[in-house]
Amino acid sequence: MNFWNDPINFIADWLRGLLTSRGMTTGLSTVILFFIGIVVLIIFAMMLDIFLVWVERKVVARFQDRLGPNRIGPFGLIQPFADIIKLVIKEDITPAGADKLVYNMAPVLAMASVILLWAILPLASKIYGVDLNVAVLYLVAAGALGTLSIIMAGWSSNNKYALLGAFRMVANMISYEVPMVVTLLIPTILANTMSVKGITDAQHSVWFVILSPLGMMIFLISAIAELGRAPFDLNEAESEIVAGFHIEYTGMKFGLFYAGELLHAFTFGGFVAMLYFGGYGVFGLEKFLPFLQAPLVSALIFLAKAMVGYWVIMWVKYSMPRIRIDHLLAFNWKFLTPLSLVVLCVTAIASKLLSGSPTWLVAMVMFLANVVIAWLTIEILRGVGRRQRKVEEHLTSPSSPLVRHGSE
Amino acid sequence: MSIPLSWYLILAAALFCIGLFGVLSRKNAIAILLGIELMLNAVNINLVAFWRYLDPSRMAGQVFAIIVFATAAAEVAVGLALIISVYRRRSTILADEIDLMKW
Amino acid sequence: MQNDWLYIGLFLVIGIIVPIVPLVFSALVAPHKPNPIKQSTYECGIETVGESWIQFKSQYYVFALVFLVFDVETVFLFPWALSINQLPIFAVLEGILFISILVAGLVYTWRKGLLEWI
Amino acid sequence: MTPDQIIFLISAVLILVSALMVVITHNLVHAALWLVAALFGVAVLFAILNASFLAVVQVVVYIGAIAVLFVFAVMLTRKELRDRGTQTRANWWIPALLGVLILAGLAYLILGQPDVSRTAPAIPAGVDTLRALGTALVSPDGYALPFEAASVLLLAALVGAVYVAVGRKS
Numbered sequence A: 001m002n003f004w005n006d007p008i009n010f011i012a013d014w015l016r017g018l019l020t021s022r023g024m025t026t027g028l029s030t031v032i033l034f035f036i037g038i039v040v041l042i043i044f045a046m047m048l049d050i051f052l053v054w055v056e057r058k059v060v061a062r063f064q065d066r067l068g069p070n071r072i073g074p075f076g077l078i079q080p081f082a083d084i085i086k087l088v089i090k091e092d093i094t095p096a097g098a099d100k101l102v103y104n105m106a107p108v109l110a111m112a113s114v115i116l117l118w119a120i121l122p123l124a125s126k127i128y129g130v131d132l133n134v135a136v137l138y139l140v141a142a143g144a145l146g147t148l149s150i151i152m153a154g155w156s157s158n159n160k161y162a163l164l165g166a167f168r169m170v171a172n173m174i175s176y177e178v179p180m181v182v183t184l185l186i187p188t189i190l191a192n193t194m195s196v197k198g199i200t201d202a203q204h205s206v207w208f209v210i211l212s213p214l215g216m217m218i219f220l221i222s223a224i225a226e227l228g229r230a231p232f233d234l235n236e237a238e239s240e241i242v243a244g245f246h247i248e249y250t251g252m253k254f255g256l257f258y259a260g261e262l263l264h265a266f267t268f269g270g271f272v273a274m275l276y277f278g279g280y281g282v283f284g285l286e287k288f289l290p291f292l293q294a295p296l297v298s299a300l301i302f303l304a305k306a307m308v309g310y311w312v313i314m315w316v317k318y319s320m321p322r323i324r325i326d327h328l329l330a331f332n333w334k335f336l337t338p339l340s341l342v343v344l345c346v347t348a349i350a351s352k353l354l355s356g357s358p359t360w361l362v363a364m365v366m367f368l369a370n371v372v373i374a375w376l377t378i379e380i381l382r383g384v385g386r387r388q389r390k391v392e393e394h395l396t397s398p399s400s401p402l403v404r405h406g407s408e
Numbered sequence B: 001m002s003i004p005l006s007w008y009l010i011l012a013a014a015l016f017c018i019g020l021f022g023v024l025s026r027k028n029a030i031a032i033l034l035g036i037e038l039m040l041n042a043v044n045i046n047l048v049a050f051w052r053y054l055d056p057s058r059m060a061g062q063v064f065a066i067i068v069f070a071t072a073a074a075e076v077a078v079g080l081a082l083i084i085s086v087y088r089r090r091s092t093i094l095a096d097e098i099d100l101m102k103w
Numbered sequence C: 001m002q003n004d005w006l007y008i009g010l011f012l013v014i015g016i017i018v019p020i021v022p023l024v025f026s027a028l029v030a031p032h033k034p035n036p037i038k039q040s041t042y043e044c045g046i047e048t049v050g051e052s053w054i055q056f057k058s059q060y061y062v063f064a065l066v067f068l069v070f071d072v073e074t075v076f077l078f079p080w081a082l083s084i085n086q087l088p089i090f091a092v093l094e095g096i097l098f099i100s101i102l103v104a105g106l107v108y109t110w111r112k113g114l115l116e117w118i
Numbered sequence D: 001m002t003p004d005q006i007i008f009l010i011s012a013v014l015i016l017v018s019a020l021m022v023v024i025t026h027n028l029v030h031a032a033l034w035l036v037a038a039l040f041g042v043a044v045l046f047a048i049l050n051a052s053f054l055a056v057v058q059v060v061v062y063i064g065a066i067a068v069l070f071v072f073a074v075m076l077t078r079k080e081l082r083d084r085g086t087q088t089r090a091n092w093w094i095p096a097l098l099g100v101l102i103l104a105g106l107a108y109l110i111l112g113q114p115d116v117s118r119t120a121p122a123i124p125a126g127v128d129t130l131r132a133l134g135t136a137l138v139s140p141d142g143y144a145l146p147f148e149a150a151s152v153l154l155l156a157a158l159v160g161a162v163y164v165a166v167g168r169k170s
Helices: A007-021 A026-063 A079-089 A100-119 A135-156 A160-191 A196-202 A213-227 A251-276 A295-319 A325-353 A359-396 A401-407 B005-025 B029-054 B060-090 C002-029 C059-086 C089-111 D003-024 D028-048 D052-076 D093-112 D129-138 D144-166
Strands: none
Touching: A007 A026, A007 A295, A026 A079, A026 A100, A026 A251, A026 A295, A026 C002, A079 A251, A079 C002, A100 A135, A100 A251, A100 C002, A135 A160, A135 A196, A135 A251, A135 C059, A135 D028, A135 D052, A160 A196, A160 A213, A160 A251, A160 A325, A160 C059, A160 D052, A196 A251, A213 A251, A213 A295, A213 A325, A213 A359, A251 A295, A251 C002, A325 A359, A325 C059, A325 C089, B005 B029, B005 D003, B005 D028, B005 D093, B029 B060, B029 D003, B029 D028, B029 D052, B060 C059, B060 D052, B060 D129, B060 D144, C002 D028, C002 D052, C059 C089, C059 D052, C059 D129, C059 D144, C089 D129, C089 D144, D003 D028, D028 D052, D052 D129, D129 D144
């Protein structure tokens, strides 16, 4: 074992030797190693978060035909640090009627629920926090803590806008959690495991996006909704409720919500990459090019894929208008949820019937099944749309009783 | 795993009794439901502890716990719906004032 | 197994402490001069009318209800999804029966017109 | 004291204190939040007991869904939300006494059982409890019927709750 092939265990063994040679028990040294590993991982995530602030501002600027931050440091790279200093030295205002304890706990919980996701994110085959055997559900559980933090923030602020924003956000998040959980079931069925590392390794020969493109799309859409980013951002619709659930938060507490949202988006980019785009793998190329298997290189590959996912999320955010709450809920319950359940059933049957067949056959059948489902869905939608248009034409045509009444 | 089984059983019993106290002493119907949730969780602790301490290779305890989850969800859904419906009609959710069936 | 959860537990504790650090730091260096205007509820400069904890439409409750049932049921599908490979095709159909019962609830709510946001 | 005993005691204290706060706090939203803390403690217990699936489901179902439903219900019945006065009955000491008596009785019964201070056996090697749970839930000689019955129960709950909450709609 050397540093290049397995950096984490290399350092861990060295540290463990150092600790046990000082007369420490194995249990205690394990806890201390865990502690060091966790602190390093979280600090890495926070550093990445600071970098993401810069990326987000630069990308939105380009989308809006501006330059973005470019004064402080090269390409404005030092700008986020200036932002942080500003946020830290701002006065922290707590509204008079607020429920102090709950009010202060909410931003901490919001950030913690995002950080918790990094415990299971496999950066490389040998760089990961923990390979939990229920990791896929753990992702949903961390999201539940996020929902809770939003309710707490909205309720404790003692502000109508905050409460309205929180209610909308929670209705949004819990609705889209259903298709998200269903599309998490699809990789679970395909890989026959719930551990994220197992799911990544199962995509060695073929990525799950080929086996279930519809599942990938539904997961991406519901992830964006879960994040509360545009076009699902009516929790902080500026023109209606100013800033939504975090309207009363100032200074660093607002900063935690903001940084949490960015890191959340990036982490979900990482999960899309991991569940459907092969995680740290590269098309099975690592069989021929062994250096791609080195943990540090595959970690870079994973971060690059996550960044692409994050970029898609940003792309959607900055090019789509906000949708209305009735459309948002109808889209989820009348379209996304039934579709995801159909895809789930088809995937389950197909993977059972085809178990043992060669990979290319499985991939082809699954892909074709998805194409057929997509085609049928579009046909049904077209039929519904045509019927609706007919009704509207009938209502607005000159012979319609409604219109005649209106003109008299 | 050096925790004696009795610890779990005592903890579950204490949780159950706290839940019972909540159910019997609260006036607000929603608070009564909160107490029932505590009691259901006490049952779940027992079920899972027995699964782990008696025969971990048979899954009966965990399956029971899952059924309890489903029951708890159903109970909360219907219970809160009833409370909201009563609140609409009589604009109270105090259990003492919902006494139409008493006479 | 146990070590995994120890790791998650430690991660939770540290993950909660890390966001508290900048808050504490901010409390030390930031000014603190409260006054009643500053602490009043922000409503774009308009005086607050009535209390903030207003009553909500029951529509939110209906969606939370449908979500609760779906959440519980989809979570139960995870053990099923894991054991598909070991089980006969009958078990897969059983899972699909489970899903169709779930869908029946959705169809009922839909037909009652409760999924419309009015 | 071994480390897992210490973790057990910490989570037990968390559960009991939060449960007490659930039943005595006046503010209902606070009561719901304390319930979340208590249920989180129960999830920790499940993790200690090697029931990782149940630990995660506890968080997803209780904190992610049931607690949200409770908070929504509290907001919908707003009048009581302002009611910061006493939320307990005048004769609250009778249930309290009853609770203490039942606890004493149960503790007496539990501690009187033989072999109650046994420790957990090791999980047999090669048994994947997660897969075993899945197989038990859907195999016909396992718990297939209760599994489907749970789904019917939830369907009935959904239909009934929606009907009751919204009422007849023209």
